[in-house]
Amino acid sequence: MAKNESVKQFPLLGNPSISLNSSLQPSEKQLQxxxxxxxxxxxxxxxxxxxxxxxxxxxxxxxxxxxxxxxxSSENGTAKVITSGSSTEIARFFHRTTFFHRTLGCNxxxxxxxxxxxxxxxxxxxxxxxxxxxxxxxxxLTQAQNCQGNGRPDKDYENWRWQPMNCDLPRFDxxxxxxxxxxxTLAFVGDSVARNQMESMMCILWQAExxxxxxxxxxxxxxxxxxxxxxxxxxxxxLVHTSSEAFQFAPEGLTKLHLDKIDETFMDYLPTFDVLVxxxxxxxTKKAAFLYKDNVVGGQLWWEKGHERKIENAEAFAIAxxxxxxxxxxxxxxxxxxxxxxxxxxxxxxGSWNTGGSCTGKVRPFTDNEVVANGFTDLMKSRQLYAxxxxxxxLKNRSKLILADITSIFAFRGDxxxxxxxxxxxxxxxxxxxxxxxxxxxxxHWCMPGPVDTWNEFVFEITRxxxxxxxxDM
Numbered sequence: 391m392a393k394n395e396s397v398k399q400f401p402l403l404g405n406p407s408i409s410l411n412s413s414l415q416p417s418e419k420q421l422q423x424x425x426x427x428x429x430x431x432x433x434x435x436x437x438x439x440x441x442x443x444x445x446x447x448x449x450x451x452x453x454x455x456x457x458x459x460x461x462x463s464s465e466n467g468t469a470k471v472i473t474s475g476s477s478t479e480i481a482r483f484f485h486r487t488t489f490f491h492r493t494l495g496c497n498x499x500x501x502x503x504x505x506x507x508x509x510x511x512x513x514x515x516x517x518x519x520x521x522x523x524x525x526x527x528x529x530x531l532t533q534a535q536n537c538q539g540n541g542r543p544d545k546d547y548e549n550w551r552w553q554p555m556n557c558d559l560p561r562f563d564x565x566x567x568x569x570x571x572x573x574x575t576l577a578f579v580g581d582s583v584a585r586n587q588m589e590s591m592m593c594i595l596w597q598a599e600x601x602x603x604x605x606x607x608x609x610x611x612x613x614x615x616x617x618x619x620x621x622x623x624x625x626x627x628x629l630v631h632t633s634s635e636a637f638q639f640a641p642e643g644l645t646k647l648h649l650d651k652i653d654e655t656f657m658d659y660l661p662t663f664d665v666l667v668x669x670x671x672x673x674x675t676k677k678a679a680f681l682y683k684d685n686v687v688g689g690q691l692w693w694e695k696g697h698e699r700k701i702e703n704a705e706a707f708a709i710a711x712x713x714x715x716x717x718x719x720x721x722x723x724x725x726x727x728x729x730x731x732x733x734x735x736x737x738x739x740x741g742s743w744n745t746g747g748s749c750t751g752k753v754r755p756f757t758d759n760e761v762v763a764n765g766f767t768d769l770m771k772s773r774q775l776y777a778x779x780x781x782x783x784x785l786k787n788r789s790k791l792i793l794a795d796i797t798s799i800f801a802f803r804g805d806x807x808x809x810x811x812x813x814x815x816x817x818x819x820x821x822x823x824x825x826x827x828x829x830x831x832x833x834x835h836w837c838m839p840g841p842v843d844t845w846n847e848f849v850f851e852i853t854r855x856x857x858x859x860x861x862x863d864m
Contacts, residue, residue: 403551408410467590502847506571507557509848510795514802521839528838534812535586537837539605541820542811544753547837552799552844562847564598568617568852574664575620581627583734584669585833588623591846593838595621608655622663627673629714630649638686638693640679649682649709652717661723665853667794668714669731671707671770672834680706684719704766708773715781715791725788729849730778732797733770735836749833750820752805761801771797790856794848806841808832 428515439660525531525538538545552559578588592612595601601612610623631651636642648661661668680688680701686699702710718728738747778793785791810820810831819829836842 393812396863410760444649483794493794509559509714509851510799511553512552512554514550514555520842521548523593523597523839528596530592531838535808535835535838539810540811540814546753547805548839550755559847559851562594562850564595568598568614568619568851570857571619572617575622575662577622577663578667580669581626581673583672585623586842587845590838590842592621626653626656628710629653630710639697640686645678646681647678648682650708650713652714657716658718660721666726666728667731667849668728671733673730674703674707698784704769704773707770708776712780715777716784718788719781719784719791720786722787728789728791729794729852730791731794732774735764735767735801736770737807738833746827747833748828748831749804749807750809750828754805756802756804767785770785792852796845803841806836808837
C-alpha cells in the first residue's frame with residue numbers, strides 16, 4: 391500500500407475463497423466450517439436485550455470520506471496489519487498446525503502474555519476428582535445447558551482438567567476466590583456464551599455460599615455477603631452501540647451496529663468493575679447492518695443492491711472489538727483488570743446448527759489428530775488478536791488488559807456440548823432419523839458442569855496473579 395493511501399476496504403484475512411455466509415461442503419474426514427451460528431433460539435436472550443433506541447442522526451448531512459481501519463493481509467500464513475509504509479506481525483493463525491505444533495493444546499501466542507508459566511499451553515488430563523458442582527446443585531443453571539438434567543447418558547466429559555505445560559492451574563476453590571475478591575465486583579459482558587461462563591462461575595461459587603439476588607432489568611447482579619463480593623452479567627452481544635431506526639438505505643427494524651461507538655449499557659458501569667471478563671463474536675453471523683462514521687458500510691444476511699459493500703461480518707467484528715477494547719483501556723475512571731476471552735469454537739459436523747450439523751456421540755476430548763480446522767473460528771480469532779494488539783498499544787489508564795486464549799484449547803472439547811440434550815422433555819429426539827438426519831442440537835454452548843468451568847479457573851488464576859502483584863507471570 392502506498393504511503394498515506396486511504397483505506398477503502400478491509401479485505402478478508404487468509405483464504406479468499408471462504409464465504410462468511412454459508413458453510414463449506416464438508417469432506418468425509420474434515421469439516422471446514424466458515425459460518426458459526428447458535429442453535430435455534432439459544433441466542434434469544436430477550437430478557438437481557440437492552441439495545442438503545444436512541445436515533446443516530448446522519449441522514450442528509452455532509453460527511454467526510456469514509457476511512458476504515460487498516461486492512462490485514464496474509465503472507466505465508468502470517469497475519470500482518472498493513473500501516474502506512476510498514477507491516478507489523480501480530481499473529482500466525484491461518485493453518486491449524488500453526489496453532490498446535492502437533493502438541494496437544496500448544497498455542498504459540500500464549501507466551502506473549504504469560505512468560506515462563508503459560509496457562510494456555512498444555513493438555514487435557516483425566517481428573518478423578520470429578521466436577522466442581524453437580525447439575526442439580528445450582529438453581530440458576532440454564533436448562534438448555536443442564537446436560538445431565540436433560541438426560542445425557544454419558545458424563546465422563548465432566549472429568550477432565552486442563553494441565554498447563556510448565557506450571558499448575560489450581561482446582562477452583564470457591565471460598566478462596568471469594569476471599570481473594572473481598573469487597574470487589576466481577577462482571578461478565580457479552581452474549582449467550584458469556585452467560586454460559588457467568589453461570590458456570592455462579593454454580594461454582596454457589597457451593598460455598600448462597601448469594602442474594604440484587605439484579606434489575608439492566609443486569610443480573612448477585613451479592614455474596616460473607617466477603618461483600620458482587621458478580622454481575624450485562625448483555626452486550628456486539629459490544630458496540632445498536633439502533634433500529636431507518637438510516638440511509640438500511641430499513642427500520644433492521645439492527646444497526648455502530649462499529650465505532652462502544653455499547654453504553656456496560657460502559658456506564660465500567661468504573662465500578664474490579665475484574666471484567668469480556669467476549670463476543672457469534673452474534674456477528676446474525677442479520678444486521680454495519681455503520682461506521684455515520685455511514686452504512688456493510689451488512690450480514692442483508693444488503694441493498696446498487697450500493698458498495700465495504701466490509702463483511704468478520705471485518706465488522708474486528709472494528710467493533712477494537713472499539714470496545716480501546717474504550718475500556720482509555721476510560722479515565724477505570725483501573726480494573728480486563729480479561730478478554732477469545733472466540734469459543736463450535737463443533738458442528740456435517741453442517742451448521744440449522745442444516746443438519748451434529749456433535750452427537752462425542753464422549754471424550756479429541757486427540758491431536760482428531761481436531762479439524764474451522765476456517766471461520768480461526769478468522770474470528772485472528773480479528774480478536776488484531777483488536778487486542780491495537781488496544782494494548784493504546785492503554786491510557788491504570789487498568790490492565792489480559793488475553794485468555796481459549797480457542798485452540800477448546801477445539802479439543804467437542805464432547806462438552808449439549809448436542810440434542812437441550813431440554814428435559816422425555817420425548818425429545820436424540821437419535822438420527824431413518825434418513826440419517828440428526829436431531830436439532832446445540833454444539834456451540836457448553837454443558838454445565840463441564841469444560842466451560844475451566845474458563846473460570848483461568849479467571850481465578852489470572853485474577854490471583856493480578857491482585858497479588860505477580861506481574862512477572864502475566
